[in-house]
Amino acid sequence: MSFNIQKIRSDFPILSRRVNGYPLVYLDNAATSQKPQQVIDCIVDYYSNYNANIHRGVHTLSQEATDAYESARQKIQKHFNAKEPYEILFTPGTTHGINLVAQVFSTVLKKGDEIIVSAMEHHSNIVPWQMLCERTGAILKVIPMSEEGVLIFSEYEKLLSEKTKMVFVNHVSNALGTINPIAKIIDHAHKVGAAVLVDGAQSCSHIKPDLQELDVDFYVTSAHKMCGPTGIGILYMKEEWGNKLPPYQGGGDMIDQVTFEKTTYAGLPFKFEAGTPNISGGIAFGAAIDYLNEIGFEAIKEYEDNLLDYATQELLKIEGLKIYGTGPDKTSVVSFNIEGIHPYDIGSIVDKLGIAVRTGHHCTQPIMDFYNIPGTVRASFAFYNTMEEVDSLVSAVKKAKMMLS
Structure with missing residues (x-):
């Protein structure tokens, strides 16, 4: 299979649904992935x-x-x-x-x-x-x-x-x-x-x-x-x-x-x-x-790395946003906070815009204690996500920041 993102997305029925009136943007893949029709x-x-x-x-x-x-x-x-x-x-x-x-x-x-x-x-x-x-x-x-x-x-x-x-x-x-x-x-x-x-x-x-x-x-x-x-x-x-x-x-x-x-x-x-x-x-x-x-793990890695790089670059343009986990070798996960705003509040607002992210300590309380934070907003990407969905996330986080600041 060549890496055809639209063909891949068509294999996942849930990606066509709407949440709160918006197209679903599912960015909680580290919690569980969506299932293709074949499965x-x-x-x-x-x-x-x-x-x-x-x-x-x-x-x-x-x-x-x-x-x-x-x-x-x-x-x-x-x-x-x-x-x-x-x-x-x-x-x-x-x-x-x-x-x-x-x-x-x-x-x-x-x-x-x-x-x-x-x-x-x-x-x-x-x-x-x-x-x-x-x-x-x-x-x-x-x-x-x-x-x-x-x-x-x-x-x-x-x-x-x-x-x-x-x-x-x-x-x-x-x-x-x-x-x-x-x-x-x-x-x-x-x-x-x-x-x-x-x-x-x-x-x-x-x-x-x-x-x-x-x-x-x-x-x-x-x-x-x-x-x-x-x-x-x-x-x-x-x-x-x-x-x-x-x-x-x-x-x-x-x-x-x-x-x-x-x-x-x-x-x-x-x-x-x-x-x-x-x-x-x-x-x-x-x-x-x-x-x-059939898709191929090399193709998956290359595509997800591009999503990670783009999401990291665009999110860091938001003033006051800090990413946790900045090592050189990563999978497609971005954990972040905005100074002065609780991660749960950000997650709640972006959900209203149809975007699913995870907030909290992610069952890793020792990590949160190490950083002295209550939790993070975590956006985790899969091979069926798109650059346009990254843009939707960034726009929603900016809106959340404006509403909560």
Whole structure:
């Protein structure tokens, strides 16, 4: 597919609607992306034509559903370049995948062990590890960041030691757009024998990570930020960890043999996939992967980088406007405030003009505390947004400023 913005926009039914009498300008893609008709049709097709439970039935519908679900797993494996399909575990989303690892790692950590997170994590990549420390007596340490919203790598190196057992870092900051140097972070962690989990929720709509090249131990992401449905995501778990760690939940599909005396467990991926999964979601995730790859991630990145550059340039022309997250390596996110005006008030006014942005702390209160602010206005762009929509945003922010000053 050549990058035809009008053709791409025509694939997304919601982009044709109006909000408060204005054409919708959807700039909250870091929260969730919109869905192309191809993904919507995939979900409708499943429930209309072959809805059945998987891995259990010998009848035709069950076999068709199983084949489609496992085919989606293989698509996702190839997209992320995992070594084996069974290293891709379906989950309800990024948060669930992180919590799964935090739960099973209770068997690995002991009192006095150390784990490391970064200062720019989403709450979902902070709170589970705090809970893990409470259960095990492990110690949580934090990689600091600079005023530009970039991790201070030299400080990270100082935190690493033989006591470090795990490192947790997001690939991209949801609040700032910063792309973290995860390859270097992983390499340095492995040198001291620590495992690494990367939160890819914000990266995978912009970047196509190569999990084997990164040599990461765990990688989590959600479909709904990649043009797929909500309620489905993946946890990549390197095979050696999958064999070593205990199951997270008990139930159907994760067993080998069950007796009242003893139960033995299935191998990967089923060992960590108890119960009936989100079957339509998994299949539709595969359809979303197909859609994004048809456009091409290089084309997506180039287009979104242009949107980011233009939005940054035009917003900075507004007197009193400050952007948070000014590092050299970013995805298409602009987080900003206007001096003397609460971000919620700006967001409310631009919404009246049909423009959807996110306001608040974005589930990153430590970042907001670092900057001593209550939150920001966040405009996050996708490949289906346009330069004209950037102009609409800038015009709306100017109007909000005039009304609120």
